[in-house]
Amino acid sequence: MAEAGLHNVVLQGKKRPGSDDTDGDDFMVAKKSMAFHPNPWEDPAAALASSRHEFGEHGGVNMSIEASATFTVMEPETMRRMFAGELGPDRDFFIYSRHFNPTVLNLSRQMAALEGTEAAYCTSSGMSAISSVFLQLCSSGGHVVASRSLYGGTHALLTHFLPRACNITTTFVDMRDFEMVKGAIVEGKTNVLYFESMSNPTLAVASVPELCRIAHDKGVKVVVDNTFAPMVLSPARLGADVVVHSISKYISGGADAIAGAVCGPASLVNSMMDLHQGALMLLGPTMNAKVAFELSARLPHLGLRMKEHCHRALVYATRMKKLGLKVIYPGLEDHPDHAVLKSMANKEYGYGGILCVDMETEERANRLMHYLQNYTQFGLMAVSLGYYETLMSCSGSSTSSEMNEEEKALAGISPGLVRMSIGYSGTLEQRWSQLEKALSRMQDSTLLQKN
Numbered sequence: 001m002a003e004a005g006l007h008n009v010v011l012q013g014k015k016r017p018g019s020d021d022t023d024g025d026d027f028m029v030a031k032k033s034m035a036f037h038p039n040p041w042e043d044p045a046a047a048l049a050s051s052r053h054e055f056g057e058h059g060g061v062n063m064s065i066e067a068s069a070t071f072t073v074m075e076p077e078t079m080r081r082m083f084a085g086e087l088g089p090d091r092d093f094f095i096y097s098r099h100f101n102p103t104v105l106n107l108s109r110q111m112a113a114l115e116g117t118e119a120a121y122c123t124s125s126g127m128s129a130i131s132s133v134f135l136q137l138c139s140s141g142g143h144v145v146a147s148r149s150l151y152g153g154t155h156a157l158l159t160h161f162l163p164r165a166c167n168i169t170t171t172f173v174d175m176r177d178f179e180m181v182k183g184a185i186v187e188g189k190t191n192v193l194y195f196e197s198m199s200n201p202t203l204a205v206a207s208v209p210e211l212c213r214i215a216h217d218k219g220v221k222v223v224v225d226n227t228f229a230p231m232v233l234s235p236a237r238l239g240a241d242v243v244v245h246s247i248s249k250y251i252s253g254g255a256d257a258i259a260g261a262v263c264g265p266a267s268l269v270n271s272m273m274d275l276h277q278g279a280l281m282l283l284g285p286t287m288n289a290k291v292a293f294e295l296s297a298r299l300p301h302l303g304l305r306m307k308e309h310c311h312r313a314l315v316y317a318t319r320m321k322k323l324g325l326k327v328i329y330p331g332l333e334d335h336p337d338h339a340v341l342k343s344m345a346n347k348e349y350g351y352g353g354i355l356c357v358d359m360e361t362e363e364r365a366n367r368l369m370h371y372l373q374n375y376t377q378f379g380l381m382a383v384s385l386g387y388y389e390t391l392m393s394c395s396g397s398s399t400s401s402e403m404n405e406e407e408k409a410l411a412g413i414s415p416g417l418v419r420m421s422i423g424y425s426g427t428l429e430q431r432w433s434q435l436e437k438a439l440s441r442m443q444d445s446t447l448l449q450k451n
């Protein structure tokens with residue numbers, strides 16, 4: 001009897017009393033969430049604020065962390081129905097946390113709101129989001145048309161790994177050359193057109209609506225990596241089928257987590273979780289609930305952070321150009337993609353928080369970064385981006401080193417290209433004087449080209 005009594009106490013808080021699968025009153029109280037009724041999507045911050053707010057188990061303003069790997073059921077029949085796909089997370093039925101987890105699902109809903117997609121699911125890294133999407137959308141013998149200018153890891157995945165391991169091949173193209181894109185698509189064979197909304201590291205901006213038109217005319221799905229431009233660009237609202245993210249960058253903002261997301265139609269997300277064919281379920285790179293909890297608190301201030309990253313990047317790019325430096329920044333009017341970026345960008349976020357300076361040789365690039373970090377403390381020599389401190393790296397010898405010399409040349413990556421992810425710590429003028437001081441310390445007049 002004592003055991004039965006204990007059992008009663010333990011089970012009182014369970015969300016699904018009895019064998020009935022309908023939602024009881026207890027469940028509704030326990031659930032405690034505010035579902036807003038979003039207006040038609042017009043801005044990422046507005047969409048985030050209109051998405052469901054999940055409260056903690058005891059009324060906490062933050063959701064509780066559902067750290068469990070596995071979930072109980074009241075009746076064996078429920079388990080069978082969950083595995084048969086009849087009961088799922090939409091009705092608060094969870095199987096196992098490599099599959100859907102409530103805390104990860106909460107962050108995923110935020111990601112779907114951010115990108116204006118029907119659904120999303122979060123992964124353990126940006127690369128796992130990207131590779132899982134390719135493996136879901138392509139089969140052996142499949143074909144991808146991809147931008148020449150991609151993050152080095154993605155380029156290597158498409159150039160080396162997918163052909164060897166999966167017989168999936170890629171044709172690389174210049175995304176500004178629409179005829180080349182059209183010509184590379186093989187109808188009936190090409191599955192995916194893949195590009196970065198703003199490319200790493202060259203900051204080329206893809207014309208999302210035009211590229212989607214080309215791909216969709218030929219029955220090809222468009223997958224866009226929006227890692228460089230969350231809030232600034234919303235590729236799914238411009239026609240893309242799927243948006244992938246490395247959350248490790250701006251969305252995290254703390255340079256303290258590796259994470260990713262796939263945002264797209266519910267049918268795709270569900271297919272990726274399928275028990276027989278799902279790339280996320282079967283390869284297993286879903287996110288840990290504790291990581292999801294930490295990241296979900298950062299989405300609400302992503303818009304504020306992006307505005308400051310973008311504002312400072314524009315100010316520094318403008319001033320650096322005036323000094324005669326070879327600056328690449330799509331917020332500058334003379335950037336070849338400025339007009340297309342302006343036509344697509346969400347209002348009032350700016351034009352991206354990253355700028356590049358072409359120092360022409362690796363030696364000069366390294367000297368500049370050395371002074372900026374070790375002499376004036378303008379920023380840190382480190383890969384990655386989206387941190388509150390400025391991060392600098394010479395792309396050709398770091399994050400694009402997977403590409404050979406010819407591939408780098410085709411992508412427009414000069415050996416002296418310094419990528420700077422502009423931070424927002426300190427004051428804008430304090431940081432600018434550190435930058436100026438480092439430049440004058442270089443005492444290299446050949447840096448400053450007379451324009």
Ligand SMILES: Cc1ncc(COP(=O)(O)O)c(C=O)c1O
Pocket residue numbers: 125126127128151153154196200225227228245246247248258259260384399
């Ligand atoms: C544009 C872009 N996409 C994807 C990735 C991969 O993301 P992660 O490091 O989170 O796997 C990176 C990483 O540098 C990136 O810059």
